[in-house]
Every structure is written in C-alpha cells, then in structure tokens.
Amino acid sequence: MHLFFPRREGLSGAASAEFLIDVHQRQPDSPRKGSESFVMRPTVNDIAREAGVSLATVDRVLNARPGVREKTIKAVNDAIARLGYVRDLTAANLARSRSYRMAAVLPDTESQFVQSLAQALTDAGQVAATTRIELNLLRFPPEDPHALAALLSRLPDSGYAGVALMAPETPVVRDAVRALRARGLPVVALVSDLPNTGRDHFIGIDNRAAGRTAGVLMGRFLGGGPGQVLVLGSSLLARDMVERRRGFDEVMLRDFPGIEVLQSLETHGSGRTLRQVVTEMLANVPDARGIYAMGDGLRALTQALEELGLSGKLTVICHELTPHARKALEGGEITAVITQNLGHLARSTLRVLRAKADNLPLDAGQEQIRIEIVLRENLPPRPDVSLDSDTDTTEAAA
Amino acid sequence: MHLFFPRREGLSGAASAEFLIDVHQRQPDSPRKGSESFVMRPTVNDIAREAGVSLATVDRVLNARPGVREKTIKAVNDAIARLGYVRDLTAANLARSRSYRMAAVLPDTESQFVQSLAQALTDAGQVAATTRIELNLLRFPPEDPHALAALLSRLPDSGYAGVALMAPETPVVRDAVRALRARGLPVVALVSDLPNTGRDHFIGIDNRAAGRTAGVLMGRFLGGGPGQVLVLGSSLLARDMVERRRGFDEVMLRDFPGIEVLQSLETHGSGRTLRQVVTEMLANVPDARGIYAMGDGLRALTQALEELGLSGKLTVICHELTPHARKALEGGEITAVITQNLGHLARSTLRVLRAKADNLPLDAGQEQIRIEIVLRENLPPRPDVSLDSDTDTTEAAA
DNA sequence: ACCGAAATGAGGTACGCACCTCAAAAATGC
DNA sequence: GCATTTTTGAGGTGCGTACCTCATTTCGGT
Numbered sequence: 001m002h003l004f005f006p007r008r009e010g011l012s013g014a015a016s017a018e019f020l021i022d023v024h025q026r027q028p029d030s031p032r033k034g035s036e037s038f039v040m041r042p043t044v045n046d047i048a049r050e051a052g053v054s055l056a057t058v059d060r061v062l063n064a065r066p067g068v069r070e071k072t073i074k075a076v077n078d079a080i081a082r083l084g085y086v087r088d089l090t091a092a093n094l095a096r097s098r099s100y101r102m103a104a105v106l107p108d109t110e111s112q113f114v115q116s117l118a119q120a121l122t123d124a125g126q127v128a129a130t131t132r133i134e135l136n137l138l139r140f141p142p143e144d145p146h147a148l149a150a151l152l153s154r155l156p157d158s159g160y161a162g163v164a165l166m167a168p169e170t171p172v173v174r175d176a177v178r179a180l181r182a183r184g185l186p187v188v189a190l191v192s193d194l195p196n197t198g199r200d201h202f203i204g205i206d207n208r209a210a211g212r213t214a215g216v217l218m219g220r221f222l223g224g225g226p227g228q229v230l231v232l233g234s235s236l237l238a239r240d241m242v243e244r245r246r247g248f249d250e251v252m253l254r255d256f257p258g259i260e261v262l263q264s265l266e267t268h269g270s271g272r273t274l275r276q277v278v279t280e281m282l283a284n285v286p287d288a289r290g291i292y293a294m295g296d297g298l299r300a301l302t303q304a305l306e307e308l309g310l311s312g313k314l315t316v317i318c319h320e321l322t323p324h325a326r327k328a329l330e331g332g333e334i335t336a337v338i339t340q341n342l343g344h345l346a347r348s349t350l351r352v353l354r355a356k357a358d359n360l361p362l363d364a365g366q367e368q369i370r371i372e373i374v375l376r377e378n379l380p381p382r383p384d385v386s387l388d389s390d391t392d393t394t395e396a397a398a
Numbered sequence: 399m400h401l402f403f404p405r406r407e408g409l410s411g412a413a414s415a416e417f418l419i420d421v422h423q424r425q426p427d428s429p430r431k432g433s434e435s436f437v438m439r440p441t442v443n444d445i446a447r448e449a450g451v452s453l454a455t456v457d458r459v460l461n462a463r464p465g466v467r468e469k470t471i472k473a474v475n476d477a478i479a480r481l482g483y484v485r486d487l488t489a490a491n492l493a494r495s496r497s498y499r500m501a502a503v504l505p506d507t508e509s510q511f512v513q514s515l516a517q518a519l520t521d522a523g524q525v526a527a528t529t530r531i532e533l534n535l536l537r538f539p540p541e542d543p544h545a546l547a548a549l550l551s552r553l554p555d556s557g558y559a560g561v562a563l564m565a566p567e568t569p570v571v572r573d574a575v576r577a578l579r580a581r582g583l584p585v586v587a588l589v590s591d592l593p594n595t596g597r598d599h600f601i602g603i604d605n606r607a608a609g610r611t612a613g614v615l616m617g618r619f620l621g622g623g624p625g626q627v628l629v630l631g632s633s634l635l636a637r638d639m640v641e642r643r644r645g646f647d648e649v650m651l652r653d654f655p656g657i658e659v660l661q662s663l664e665t666h667g668s669g670r671t672l673r674q675v676v677t678e679m680l681a682n683v684p685d686a687r688g689i690y691a692m693g694d695g696l697r698a699l700t701q702a703l704e705e706l707g708l709s710g711k712l713t714v715i716c717h718e719l720t721p722h723a724r725k726a727l728e729g730g731e732i733t734a735v736i737t738q739n740l741g742h743l744a745r746s747t748l749r750v751l752r753a754k755a756d757n758l759p760l761d762a763g764q765e766q767i768r769i770e771i772v773l774r775e776n777l778p779p780r781p782d783v784s785l786d787s788d789t790d791t792t793e794a795a796a
Numbered sequence: 797a798c799c800g801a802a803a804t805g806a807g808g809t810a811c812g813c814a815c816c817t818c819a820a821a822a823a824t825g826c
Numbered sequence: 827g828c829a830t831t832t833t834t835g836a837g838g839t840g841c842g843t844a845c846c847t848c849a850t851t852t853c854g855g856t
Contacts, residue, residue, distance in 0.1 A: 041497065041530070043842060054805045059844070067803060069853090089528040090488035091842035097811045099439060127761065130487040132439070212775040223621035251775065343763050363525065365741045371776040377610040377649065378769040441812060452835045457814070465833060467823090489812035495841045803852065810844085822833065 042083040051079035062087065099132040102353050103155055104164045104190070105148070108139035109236070111296045112322035117166070117191070117342050124346035133350060136160075140167070142236065149176035156183045162353035166190040168237050169197065186356035190349060192237040200356045203348050205340045205371050207240045211247025211294075213371055214317050217336050218259070218290050219251060221315045225258025227289035230281055232274065233264050234295030244294045244319070264294075271300035278304040293318035298325055302333050321374055329376050337374040345369055440481040449477035460485065497530040500751045501553055502562045502588070503546070506537035507634070509694045510720035515564070515589070515740050522744035531748060534558075538565070540634065547574035554581045560751035564588040566635050567595065584754035588747060589738075590635040598754045601746050603738045603769045605638045609645025609692075611769055612715050615734050616657070616688050617649060619713045623656025625687035628679060630672065631662050632693030642692045642717070662692075669698035676702040691716035696723055700731050719772055727774050735772040743767055 044062065048055045053076060060068045061076040068076075079085075104121045106114055118137055125135030140148040149172045155163055163185055167173055169192075177187050177197035186200045193202040218229060231248065233241040245264055252261050265281065267274040274297045282288055282304075291314055293301055298318050305311050312332045318325060321339040328334045348367045355362050374380075442460065446453045451474060458466045459474040477483075502519045504512055516535055523533030538546040547570045553561055561583055565571055567590075575585050575595035585592075586599040593600075616627060629646065631639040643662055650659050663679065665672040672695045680686055680702075689712055691699055696716050703709050710730045716723060719737040726732045746765045753760050772778075 041532075041842095045842090056806075056845095057804060060804090063844070065845090069803065072803080086527045088492075088530060088842055090530065091492050091811090092844070094486075094489050094492055094811050094813090094841090095843040095845080097844090123763075129484045132486060132488070134439075206779075209776055213773060216773050216775045220619045247775075341768070347764070365521075366745070368778055370739070370770065370778055372768065373771040373773075373776065375611060375614050375771075377614045377645075378607055378771065380766055380768055381604075443812090454836075455834060458834090461814070463815090467833065470833080486812055489841090490814070492811090492841050492843090493813040493815080495814090798856085800855095801853085803850100805850070806848090808846080808848105810846105811842105814839100814841090816839080817837090818835100819837105820833105820835070822831105824829100824831070826828090826830100 041088070042085045043088075044085075046083055047076060047079050047085055050083055051076045093132065098358075099134070100161045100354055100357055101134045101136065101159050102162045102164065102350065103136050103138050103160045104166075104349065105138045105140060105151065106166050106190075107142035107236070109142050111236070112299075112324055113296065113320045114166075116320075116322055117345070120342040120346035121164075121349065123343070124350055127347075128350050133354060135350060145170040145172045148173055152176040152180055155180065156185055160185060161357045162186045162188070164188045164190045164203070164349045164353060165194070165199075166192060167194075168192065169194045169239065173197075186353060188349060188352055188356070190345070192240050201352050201362075201367075203345060203352060203367070203369060205369050207243035208247040208250075210319070210338050210371050211244035211249075212251045213247075213373065214244070214292055214294075214319075214336075214338050215248040215251030216255070217338075217373065218248075218292060218315060218317055219256035221335060222256070222259055222289055224256050226260075227258075228260045228262060228285050228287055229290040229292060230262055230278070230285070230288055231264045232267060232278070232291065232293045232295065232297070232301065234267050234274075234297055236296060241294050248292060248294075259290075262288075267295070267297055267300075271297055274300040275304040275307075279308060282308055282310065288314065290315040290317070295319070298322065298328065298334075302328050305333065321372075326379065329374065329379060332376065335375070339372050339374055340369050341372060439486070440483045441486075442483075444481055445474060445477050445483055448481055449474045491530065496756075497532070498559045498752055498755055499532045499534065499557050500560045500562065500748065501534050501536055501558045502564075502747065503536045503538060503549065504564050504588075505540035505634070507540050509634070510697075510722055511694065511718045512564075514718075514720055515743070518740040518744035519562075519747065521741070522748055525745075526748045531752060533748060543568040543570045546571055550574040550578055553578065554583055558583060559755045560584045560586070562586045562588045562601070562747045562751060563592070563597075564590060565592075566590065567592045567637065571595075584751060586747060586750055586754070588743070590638050599750050599760075599765075601743060601750060601765070601767060603767050605641035606645040606648075608717070608736050608769050609642035609647075610649045611645075611771065612642070612690055612692075612717075612734075612736050613646040613649030614653070615736075615771065616646075616690060616713060616715055617654035619733060620654070620657055620687055622654050624658075625656075626658045626660060626683050626685055627688040627690060628660055628676070628683070628686055629662045630665055630676070630689065630691045630693065630695070630699065632665050632672075632695055634694065639692050646690060646692075657688075660686075665693070665695055665698075669695055672698040673702040673705075677706060680706055680708065686712065688713040688715070693717070696720065696726065696732075700726050703731065719770075724777065727772065727777060730774065733773070737770050737772055738767050739770060 044055060044058050048058045051058065053072060057068060057072060058076055059065070061073050106118055121135060121137060125133075128135060138151060140151050148167055152163070152165075153176060163180060165177065165187060166189075174194070174197045177194060177199060180187050181198055181200070187197070188201040188203055189197075189199045191204045193199075193204065222229075229252070231245060233245065241264075249261060252259055262281075262285065265277050267277060278301060291301070293316065301316075301318075302311070302324075305314070305316070316334040317336045317338065318334055319338050321337050325334065325337050329337060348369065352362060352367055442453060442456050446456045449456065451470060455466060455470060456474055457463070459471050504516055519533060519535060523531075526533060536549060538549050543565075546565055550561070550563075551574060561578060563575065563585060564587075572592070572595045575592060575597060578585050579596055579598070584598045585595070586601055587595075587597045589602045591597075591600040591602065620627075627650070629643060631643065639662070647659060650657055660679075660683065663675050665675060676699060689699070691714065699714075699716075700709070700722075703712070703714075714732040715734045715736065716732055717736050719735050723732065723735050727735060746767065750760060750765055
C-alpha cells in the first residue's frame with residue numbers, strides 16, 4: 001500500500017500556506033454546487049498515463065497480480081510515488097464488495113464488566129455497520145468449555161469472517177480455536193489472552209503490568225507502610241488473576257517491604273462468599289490498611305466495608321471502571337481503579353478483526369489498549385461505557 | 399441516518415448461533431472465489447421494492463430531498479426499518495466524491511510536546527489519506543498572533559474544509575476564528591480551548607481536572623504532608639496553566655492541608671531561566687518534597703535536579719508523555735506524568751473535523767480525550783507518539 | 797528468425813449510492 | 827371536470843476501484 005504523505009513544513013518554516021497548495025489540482029469538468037473547492041487526487045488512470053502503461057497493468061501492480069516484469073512494476077511504482085497516489089479505500093472496498101460478519105463470543109455472566117463490554121461491542125457494531133461490518137454477540141455458559149467449543153465449531157459454516165473471544169484457555173477451547181484458525185478464521189483474544197492457541201492477536205491489557213501499577217499506587221498511597229493489604233480475586237479468568245497478583249507482589253516486595261501483602265482470597269465469583277470472607281478477614285487483621293480487589297465482586301466488597309463501618313477508611317484499589325466502580329469512586333468508597341477503555345477495546349476489536357480478515361497490517365499504536373488509572377479526580381465526565389444505551393441516538397438527516 | 403442494529407442476544411440466551419443467520423441473505427448470482435460466504439445487505443433497490451416505490455423516491459427520502467408526501471416518506475422508512483437497511487457510507491462518499499482538505503495549525507516551537515503532536519497528526523493524516531482526507535500542518539511564530547491571524551484568514555481561499563488550531567486565545571485570534579466560522583469553515587480547538595470564539599469543538603483534556611489529578615497524586619504520594627511543593631509553569635498557553643494550578647490548589651487545600659504549595663514559578667519557556675529559578679528555589683526551600691511541573695521545560699528541570707543531587711529524591715509530577723518524560727520516568731527521575739494520548743487526539747481531530755464538515759453527529763465517547771496517569775509501571779511499551787517516524791512503514795501488498 | 801511463453805493493452809462490468817433530467821401520474825383547487 | 831401543482835417513476839451518468847476476458851505485443855531461447 002502506498003501512502004500519500006502530506007507535505008511537512010519544516011519546523012522553521014514561515015507561516016505561509018501558499019506553497020502547500022496541492023500540485024495535483026485538476027479543474028473539475030463541471031463546477032460543483034456549494035463553495036467547496038475540490039482538490040482532485042490522482043487516480044489509477046493518472047498512474048497509467050504517468051507511467052506510460054495501461055490501466056490493466058497498473059491494476060496488476062496495485063493488486064500484486066502476477067505477470068508483470070520487474071521493470072514495469074518499478075515504472076508504475078515510480079509513477080505512484082511521483083504523483084503521490086493513495087488508493088481510495090472506500091472505492092476499493094466498494095469494488096471488492098466485501099462485507100464482514102464477525103462474532104464476539106463472551107461468557108454469559110451477569111458481571112457488570114462483561115455487560116459493559118457487551119454494550120461497548122454492540123455500540124461499536126452499530127457504527128461499523130455503515131462500513132459493511134456486522135458484529136454478532138454470542139454468549140456461552142461460563143462454566144461449560146464444551147458448549148463454547150461446540151459454539152465455536154459452528155461459526156465457520158455460519159458465514160463468519162472472524163471471531164473475538166473472551167474465555168479462559170482450557171484445552172478444549174484451545175483446540176477449538178486452533179480448528180477455527182485452521183479453517184482460515186482469524187481469532188482474536190479479548191480481555192484475557194489465549195497465548196497457546198496461536199490466536200492472531202490479543203486485545204487487552206498486560207495484566208502483570210496492571211498488577212504492578214496497582215502495586216505502586218497501593219504502596220505510595222500507604223506511604224510505604226507499615227500495614228497490611230488484603231488481596232481478593234475471583235477466578236473467572238484465572239490466568240489474569242495470577243498475573244495481576246504476580247505484578248502486584250513484584251512491586252510490593254521490591255519497593256514497599258514495609259507492607260505486608262496477605263494471601264489472595266479466592267471468592268469464586270460469589271458475592272456472598274466474598275462478603276463473608278472479607279468480613280472475617282478484616283476482623284482478624286485489624287491493622288489492614290488496603291485492599292486490592294483483582295477481580296469481580298466490587299458490589300459485595302463495598303457492601304461489606306459499609307457494614308463494617310470501614311467505608312472510605314481503607315485504600316481500596318480495584319479493576320474495571322464499571323458503573324458501580326464509578327459510583328464508589330465518586331463516593332470515596334474506593335481509591336483508585338485500574339481499567340481499560342472498553343469503547344476503545346471494542347472498536348479495536350473490529351479494526352483488528354477486519355485487518356486480519358483482509359490480511360492487512362495494523363496500526364500498533366492505535367490498537368494498544370492502555371492501562372488506565374482512574375481516581376475521583378480524573379473520572380471521565382460521561383460514562384465510559386455506560387449501560388444506558390439510548391443517549392446518543394442522533395439523527396443525521398439534515 | 400438509519401442504523402443497522404445487529405440483533406442482540408438476550409443475556410440468558412442459549413449458546414447457539416443458528417438463529418443469528420441474517421434474514422436478508424441473498425444468493426449471489428455467481429459464486430465468488432474463496433471460501434467466504436456472503437451475506438448480502440439490503441440496498442436502496444431492495445428498499446424501493448419493499449416499499450413499492452421507485453428508486454428515485456427512495457433516494458429523495460434518504461437524502462431528505464423535497465417533493466415527497468409524508469405518507470410516502472413513512473412507507474419508505476418503514477421498509478428501511480423492516481429490512482434493517484444501513485446506508486453504505488463508503489459507497490455514499492464515493493458517489494458524493496467528497497474530499498476533505500484540513501489544516502492543523504500549530505505554534506512553531508521546538509517543544510517536544512508540539513513536535514510529538516505534529517508527528518501524531520502527520521501519522522493520522524497518512525492513514526486518513528486513504529479515505530479522501532488530506533491534512534496539512536501549518537505553523538505560526540508562537541509570539542505573533544497577527545501572523546497567525548493572517549495565516550488563518552488565508553485558509554478559506556486555499557480550499558480548506560476545516561481547521562484545527564492550537565493557539566492561545568488572544569483578541570486577534572478570536573476574531574480570526576470567528577471570521578473563519580462565518581465563512582463556513584469548522585474550527586476545532588486543539589489541546590487548549592478557545593472558549594470565546596464559538597469554536598465548533600474542543601479536543602483535549604480538562605486542564606482543571608488534570609490539575610486536580612496531579613494534586614491527588616502529589617498529596618497521596620507525600621502521605622499528606624508535611625512538606626512543601628514547588629509549582630512550575632511556562633506561559634505558552636497561559637490559560638491552561640492557570641487552570642491546572644487552580645485544580646491543583648483546589649485539591650491540595652481541601653484534602654492535604656498539611657502540604658504547603660508555593661507560588662507558581664513562571665519560566666517563560668526558557669530552559670536557562672528554569673534551571674536558575676529551580677536551583678535558587680530549592681536552595682531556599684530545603685524541605686521541598688515535591689515539584690509539580692505544569693508546563694514545558696522538563697529537560698531543564700531534570701538537569702537542575704541532577705546537578706543538585708536530588709534526582710529521584712523528590713516526588714515530581716509533570717505533564718505530557720514526551721520522549722524525555724518517558725525516559726525520566728523509566729529512570730525514576732520523575733514520579734508520574736499526567737498526559738493525553740496524542741495518537742488518539744490526532745485521530746479524533748480528523749474525525750471531528752470531518753463530522754463537522756459534513757454536519758454529522760459525533761460519537762462523544764470516542765472523542766473524549768482522557769486524562770491519563772502514567773507511572774513507570776504502566777508506561778505503554780511502545781512509544782506513545784514517538785519522534786522516530788519510519789518504524790511503521792508497512793507494506794500492504796500481499 | 798522463428799517459436800512458445802510471457803507481458804501488456806483494450807475494453808467491459810460491477811459495486812452501492814448520489815444526483816440529474818424529463819415525462820407521467822396523481823392529487824389539488826376551483 | 828378542468829387546469830394546475832405536486833408527487834412519483836424511469837432512466838441515465840459518474841465516483842474510483844476490482845476483476846474479468848480476449849487480443850496483441852514483446853521477450854527469451856534456440
């Protein structure tokens with residue numbers, strides 16, 4: 001792909017715009033309506049003329065079709081460079097008349113995080129529908145890898161061009177993913193990586209680094225100690241929890257030896273268990289000063305703290321800016337949230353799936369999902385990924 | 399604009415994909431190459447048939463042209479809804495043969511921030527060139543609002559369809575922006591808002607909130623005090639500095655009364671001045687424990703600290719993740735960086751300009767630039783917006 | 797110089813939509 | 827019921843590219 005480089009003005013350039021007028025300006029045959037002035041971009045026909053070859057040859061070069069001499073290829077490429085030609089992707093895609101049906105496969109849980117993610121994907125899918133991309137959300141029973149595998153195996157025949165999957169990497173799932181890829185379907189891992197499946201891409205954050213980030217915040221917020229810190233983790237995506245814990249410990253041990261980090265409490269996704277465990281624990285550890293909640297169950301946690309009269313008295317760091325986390329942050333019940341932008345994640349998913357389906361390169365910078373730190377003070381004004389969907393149903397009919 | 403809503407599976411839906419098969423599946427007249435299966439989306443012709451009207455009428459309705467009875471409009475819209483039609487924007491834009499020449503106007507300084515921003519805009523412009531958008535970078539002498547105004551006044555006749563502007567809001571500039579808008583050119587403020595110009599949009603962060611964020615971090619990192627904190631600010635964009643300071647003070651006074659925040663030191667963009675001032679100040683304030691660097695000049699600051707043997711001994715918080723800030727963060731010379739994602743900012747700029755030029759609505763969530771907190775532990779692995787440009791010149795020819 | 801093979805040219809159709817013109821039909825007013 | 831206006835239909839062209847076919851030219855080897 002040959003890109004058009006807008007001329008760059010030197011840093012010491014004068015503040016004059018004149019010399020930036022595009023050289024390739026052509027007179028439109030007929031004047032258009034409105035006051036817009038048009039700068040015609042070079043097309044494939046211009047390349048053909050410039051290179052002194054036929055349109056067919058230009059096409060062969062542009063689309064890497066065989067049967068063109070090296071010399072001719074070079075001539076065409078030179079013309080392309082000379083004219084500053086950029087393929088018009090909208091026209092190209094139209095001509096290809098490609099459309100993309102993608103699947104996003106998520107566990108069927110009621111966790112606010114998964115629901116927010118589903119909403120973000122749905123929103124992104126709506127926008128993407130205008131560019132010939134269709135995204136279907138599929139759910140699987142979270143504790144049933146075989147059902148998931150069965151679902152995945154049905155995808156290729158249902159006309160899907162790509163799959164985004166959020167699931168723990170069990171052997172069954174691993175094989176299912178491999179089978180998908182063997183059939184030519186790109187698979188991207190969502191939120192939690194599937195490192196041993198050969199997935200085409202991972203869209204999410206580095207959980208080890210996220211754990212480290214939580215660690216520094218906890219350590220510094222506690223002033224380096226002394227004190228004790230509780231760590232809670234659900235096991236929906238066990239690997240992620242392990243990595244977060246590892247990152248957290250790494251920093252705490254190295255930089256904050258004065259703080260004692262207690263063993264992880266596994267709450268297995270149950271709110272009741274969590275409340276029980278936390279209450280019990282806090283009774284036994286009276287000088288606990290912080291809690292690192294690695295997984296779900298924030299609601300249960302804040303409730304437990306509330307009941308113990310500890311709301312706002314501990315440094316609480318959790319993951320994922322769900323609606324509840326937002327509220328707790330605003331209310332001072334929790335201190336910081338480590339999160340990822342689900343809107344970005346969803347849009348990135350579609351971009352990556354599409355790029356993989358077309359075998360195109362990615363813009364690594366754009367697809368990089370960042371580990372965000374949210375405090376009450378930098379809470380984004382509008383819901384990040386909200387559960388109220390109908391706020392933006394704007395009409396474009398002018 | 400009518401959007402196509404991908405069917406949403408209920409949260410309790412079974413894990414079956416079968417019923418998601420699109421109803422509008424048509425048999426392609428001739429089988430295509432490859433194993434892809436095509437799900438044809440409804441087109442304007444389908445609407446015409448479904449609504450029992452002609453193509454011309456559908457077109458009139460879709461493009462809000464006059465001369466159609468209410469009743470007919472409704473019939474068409476019903477058909478659209480029934481078919482789940484979504485306008486193919488790529489085809490629409492192609493047919494309109496619209497192209498967009500945009501200008502990004504930046505001060506011609508050597509600050510790493512402005513340079514990174516310029517690079518980010520250039521990169522975004524390259525990608526956007528494939529969708530009929532051209533972005534030209536223009537620079538103006540930073541201390542010369544009249545030159546800027548003159549530059550701006552020349553834009554409409556140079557065929558520009560929109561302007562993104564990073565500049566302090568002086569009266570001259572304010573008038574120039576108003577004049578642009580009067581001539582129908584959308585103007586978006588970049589990085590620093592231009593609230594009294596009627597600009598169409600502001601792309602950047604809330605500096606007050608950014609200051610507050612810096613405040614919490616400083617306060618908590620210092621354990622609530624006691625201690626003294628220096629505040630440095632250059633005056634390139636004076637309003638931004640004032641807002642950051644205001645936010646910072648707000649939090650410090652309210653939440654960390656034990657910490658004394660000293661008066662802002664204005665360094666006027668000069669590295670030498672900054673070093674001098676900081677050195678002097680630190681000599682007089684021996685129990686200074688933190689520095690909040692609101693503006694440019696990080697290089698000079700770290701150098702001064704180095705010379706004083708204070709590297710890594712103070713809590714230093716600054717703005718903008720420039721290459722130097724990144725290095726200083728990695729080296730432990732500074733503690734935290736409040737920043738905005740310049741890649742996002744640049745892409746957002748183009749999206750917003752284009753939406754404004756077409757008078758289309760925005761996706762507020764996507765255009766929201768976030769206040770990011772970067773610590774050594776959540777430093778994005780690859781340069782955010784780097785100064786090395788040629789790393790990503792990927793070839794798409796398969 | 798001749799052959800087969802490779803390279804190139806010429807021209808067409810299609811993609812989905814915007815936008816135009818002109819004629820025909822339907823609705824409206826009186 | 828007539829004239830007038832409004833609404834609708836039919837059909838065409840073009841946007842920039844992909845992809846196809848078939849003829850023609852050029853090349854490489856002998």
